[in-house]
Amino acid sequence: MARKKEYIEEEVIEKAMELFWRNGYEATSVRMLEKEMGINQFSIYSSFGNKKGVFLKSLACYRAKAKVELIDKLKNSSGGIQSIKEYFYDFINFSKDSTRTKKGCLITNTVNELGEKADTEIMSNIISFATNVKTLFIEKLESNKLKTPEMITKQANYLMVSLQGLSVASKMFDQKQLDDFIESTFENL
Amino acid sequence: MARKKEYIEEEVIEKAMELFWRNGYEATSVRMLEKEMGINQFSIYSSFGNKKGVFLKSLACYRAKAKVELIDKLKNSSGGIQSIKEYFYDFINFSKDSTRTKKGCLITNTVNELGEKADTEIMSNIISFATNVKTLFIEKLESNKLKTPEMITKQANYLMVSLQGLSVASKMFDQKQLDDFIESTFENL
DNA sequence: TTTAATTCTAAGCAATCGCTTAGTTATTGT
DNA sequence: ACAATAACTAAGCGATTGCTTAGAATTAAA
Numbered sequence: 001m002a003r004k005k006e007y008i009e010e011e012v013i014e015k016a017m018e019l020f021w022r023n024g025y026e027a028t029s030v031r032m033l034e035k036e037m038g039i040n041q042f043s044i045y046s047s048f049g050n051k052k053g054v055f056l057k058s059l060a061c062y063r064a065k066a067k068v069e070l071i072d073k074l075k076n077s078s079g080g081i082q083s084i085k086e087y088f089y090d091f092i093n094f095s096k097d098s099t100r101t102k103k104g105c106l107i108t109n110t111v112n113e114l115g116e117k118a119d120t121e122i123m124s125n126i127i128s129f130a131t132n133v134k135t136l137f138i139e140k141l142e143s144n145k146l147k148t149p150e151m152i153t154k155q156a157n158y159l160m161v162s163l164q165g166l167s168v169a170s171k172m173f174d175q176k177q178l179d180d181f182i183e184s185t186f187e188n189l
Numbered sequence: 190m191a192r193k194k195e196y197i198e199e200e201v202i203e204k205a206m207e208l209f210w211r212n213g214y215e216a217t218s219v220r221m222l223e224k225e226m227g228i229n230q231f232s233i234y235s236s237f238g239n240k241k242g243v244f245l246k247s248l249a250c251y252r253a254k255a256k257v258e259l260i261d262k263l264k265n266s267s268g269g270i271q272s273i274k275e276y277f278y279d280f281i282n283f284s285k286d287s288t289r290t291k292k293g294c295l296i297t298n299t300v301n302e303l304g305e306k307a308d309t310e311i312m313s314n315i316i317s318f319a320t321n322v323k324t325l326f327i328e329k330l331e332s333n334k335l336k337t338p339e340m341i342t343k344q345a346n347y348l349m350v351s352l353q354g355l356s357v358a359s360k361m362f363d364q365k366q367l368d369d370f371i372e373s374t375f376e377n378l
Numbered sequence: 379t380t381t382a383a384t385t386c387t388a389a390g391c392a393a394t395c396g397c398t399t400a401g402t403t404a405t406t407g408t
Numbered sequence: 409a410c411a412a413t414a415a416c417t418a419a420g421c422g423a424t425t426g427c428t429t430a431g432a433a434t435t436a437a438a
Contacts (some may be wrong), residue, residue, distance in 0.1 A: 086435075191412080
């Protein structure tokens with residue numbers, strides 16, 4: 001009955017996600033999105049409703065990408081501190097774009113940019129992702145049977161904040177300083 | 190010969206700084222600045238040139254405020270790990286506004302928002318501040334004569350990234366999680 | 379082949395962006 | 409009192425923001 005879409009939503013969202021990842025939410029305009037996604041504004045709005053809709057789908061895309069390239073590896077690891085340390089090093093590579101510029105973590109970038117005034121849908125998405133990662137850290141820490149639940153909670157909180165620090169610091173510090181950080185971070189565990 | 194200014198530049202810049210601190214650079218418009226600063230756009234541009242000029246002065250204002258309320262205390266401390274740990278706790282209080290919302294660190298916020306595409310003047314300002322803090326950490330770590338220079342460099346890098354992590358995480362995590370982080374950070378230094 | 383449904387292009391909407399400028403008001407030396 | 413200087417108000421500049429819409433193009437069922 002009707003005309004067919006000339007694009008695949010999952011494909012164009014990946015382009016949008018890259019743009020938000022590089023530039024942040026506010027600094028990414030709908031004009032930039034239509035160029036990068038390769039579709040007209042009409043198509044953007046008919047597929048995703050509004051700019052926030054594009055961003056929410058981009059967050060989901062980021063989470064899926066992080067799962068495949070980052071989280072699943074940790075999930076399937078033998079566990080323990082060493083596996084989590086590898087996750088930290090993997091994250092730095094994950095955050096690099098084609099020109100080796102570090103974009104940080106999209107989730108961390110968004111918390112830092114929007115903070116408390118973030119839309120509730122965006123915020124719950126962020127909280128949900130952070131909770132997933134933290135739960136995984138806890139699982140992997142539990143492979144050491146000597147640790148009490150209190151120690152594990154404390155160390156998981158510590159790792160979460162460290163990871164956010166790594167995300168911001170990777171935009172500003174060189175690889176040597178980041179390596180120092182990661183090594184020191186895991187000396188404390 | 191001529192009319193007098195009806196405002197004091199240092200006073201209105203403090204208001205501007207608060208606004209940039211809460212909202213970030215891009216999300217702070219000149220219209221918002223004129224309301225908060227209580228002066229007309231003409232006055233803003235004649236005093237500070239352009240929006241970037243207001244921001245650069247705001248960065249200087251932030252640095253001065255951080256010096257008085259945060260850095261001088263550490264500078265005058267007895268030294269050692271405990272003094273730096275107090276600096277971390279002090280920073281969290283420093284980052285709270287009147288409604289106890291955490292704004293993070295203006296310098297960290299700016300790196301995270303603008304990243305590589307930050308103006309060179311802004312970036313050198315940021316690097317300079319970070320260098321100051323790191324130098325101070327090194328000084329205070331050196332009060333322990335047992336530490337080798339390599340250990341001190343490594344630990345200073347570690348503390349710098351940790352502090353940035355704390356800045357971002359404070360916008361998202363509760364006080365207990367932040368306390369866990371700080372305690373773990375200093376456990377093995 | 380007609381017709382109804384959907385997507386496309388491209389122009390345009392009001393609002394806001396950073397910034398400027400014309401004209402008025404205040405302050406000073408002469 | 410007058411002239412010179414600078415700071416004020418307020419309107420408006422072109423460009424860009426997120427978003428909408430009129431009309432042409434494409435699809436597939438009837």
